[in-house]
Amino acid sequence: MKVAGRWSPNFDVRADNRAPDMVVLHYTGMETAEAALERLQDPKAKVSAHYLIDEAGAVFALVPEFERAWHAGVSSWHGETDVNSLSIGIELANTGHEMGYPDFPAVQIESLIDLMADVATRWPISPARVVGHSDVAPGRKADPGEKFPWKRLADAGHAIWVDPSPLMPGPTLGPGDEGQGVTDLQAALALVGYAIDADGTYGDTTRDVVVAFQRRQRPQSVDGIADLSTLQTLAAYLAAVKSATE
Numbered sequence: 001m002k003v004a005g006r007w008s009p010n011f012d013v014r015a016d017n018r019a020p021d022m023v024v025l026h027y028t029g030m031e032t033a034e035a036a037l038e039r040l041q042d043p044k045a046k047v048s049a050h051y052l053i054d055e056a057g058a059v060f061a062l063v064p065e066f067e068r069a070w071h072a073g074v075s076s077w078h079g080e081t082d083v084n085s086l087s088i089g090i091e092l093a094n095t096g097h098e099m100g101y102p103d104f105p106a107v108q109i110e111s112l113i114d115l116m117a118d119v120a121t122r123w124p125i126s127p128a129r130v131v132g133h134s135d136v137a138p139g140r141k142a143d144p145g146e147k148f149p150w151k152r153l154a155d156a157g158h159a160i161w162v163d164p165s166p167l168m169p170g171p172t173l174g175p176g177d178e179g180q181g182v183t184d185l186q187a188a189l190a191l192v193g194y195a196i197d198a199d200g201t202y203g204d205t206t207r208d209v210v211v212a213f214q215r216r217q218r219p220q221s222v223d224g225i226a227d228l229s230t231l232q233t234l235a236a237y238l239a240a241v242k243s244a245t246e
Contacts, residue, residue, distance in 0.1 A: 001059060001114040003051075008041045008062040010048035011069050015085040020065065022087045022129035023116065024072055024136060027143040028052070029096035036093060037062075046070060049089035057111035065122065075136035076195035083136050088119060097142055104144075109152055116158040128241045130159045131193070134215050138194060139208030146219035162240050164218040165232035173226040177202040185226050188234055189213060192241065202226075213237075 014020070026049065028036035033054035039045050040052065040062055049071040052060045063069040071089030080086060092108060095101065119125065132148065133141040154161035173181055178201050186198040186206060194209045207224040214222040218233045 001111065001118060003059045003061050003115075006037050006041060006052075006060045006062055008048040008069075009043050010040070010046055011063040011067040014066070014068040015082050018085050020086060020088045020123050021125055022077065022083075022131065023119070023125055024075075024083065024087045024089050024131055024133055025112075025144050025148070026071060026089065026091045026133045027094035027096050027145065027148075028091050029094070029098065029143065031095060031099065033058075033093035036091065040091070049091045051088075051115060052091040052093065053108055053111050053115065054093045055105050055108055057105070057107040059111055059115055065119070072133065072136055074140065075133075077131065077136045078193045079195075088123070088125075090115065092144060092148075094144070097145060101145060101147060103147055104149060109149055113153065113156045113158065116153070116156070120158070126245060127154065127158055127160050128244050132212075132216055134212045135194065138212035139205070142215065146215045146222050150216065160237065160240050160244060162217070162233065162236040164220060165229040165236070167220055167227070167229050170228040172228075173202055173231075174224070175202050175204075175207050182206070185210075185231065185234075188238060191238055192234070 030036040040048050048063050048069045050063045050065055050069050065088055068084050069089050072083040075083040077083055133143045150159050151161045153159040173185055182202045183198045183200040186196050189196050189209050196209045210226050211222055211224045217237055218230050
C-alpha cells in the first residue's frame with residue numbers, strides 16, 4: 001500500500017499521551033477529494049484527520065498516528081468525550097448526503113481495508129472499536145452513512161456486523177413513548193457505546209441514537225423508530241460485540 005504525505009498543521013498532543021484504540025470513519029462531504037485535502041490542511045479550518053482515501057483508492061497521510069487529529073468534534077463513545085485522543089480518523093472522499101451520496105467505490109474500500117490492517121500492526125484496535133462519525137456524534141453527523149459497506153469491513157476482520165433482521169410488522173417504540181421498553185432500549189444502546197441515558201423517555205436524543213444505529217447496522221430503513229427489526233438487530237449486534245471482546 002502506497003501512502004502519499006499531505007501533512008496538515010491541524011493537530012496536537014493526545015491527552016495523557018494515550019495510545020489510540022479506536023478508529024472513526026468519515027466521509028468528506030465535499031465535491032472533490034482535492035478540495036477536502038486542501039481544507040484538512042488549512043490552519044484556518046482547524047480540522048484534520050490522520051488519513052484520507054480518494055475515490056480511486058489513493059491514500060493520503062495528513063497527521064502522524066501518534067498525534068491527535070481534529071476530526072470527531074463534539075463526540076462521545078462509552079462515556080469518553082475526548083474521542084480525538086482515543087482514535088485514528090480516516091476520511092473517505094464522498095460527496096455525502098447533501099450532494100447525491102454516491103456508493104463507495106470498491107477500490108476505495110479495498111484501500112481502506114489495507115490501511116486498517118496496516119494500522120492494526122501498530123495499535124490494539126478491536127473490531128468493536130471501529131465506528132462511524134455518526135456513532136460518536138448522533139444527531140449532529142450522518143457520515144459515513146447507510147451506504148457504507150460495514151459488512152465488507154467486518155468480513156476482513158476490521159468491524160462488527162450482523163445480518164439485519166428483516167423489516168416486519170409489529171409493535172414499535174418511537175418519539176413520545178415512555179416506560180420500561182424505552183429504558184431497555186436505551187440501556188442496550190448505551191452498552192453499544194452511544195451517549196444516551198436510560199431515562200425511559202423516547203425523546204430527541206433517543207431518536208437520534210436509533211437513527212445512528214440504523215445507519216450503522218440496519219440501513220434498509222433509517223427512520224429513528226425502534227421497530228422489531230431494529231430491536232432484534234440491536235440484540236444480535238450486542239451479542240456479536242460480546243463474543244468478539246471476550
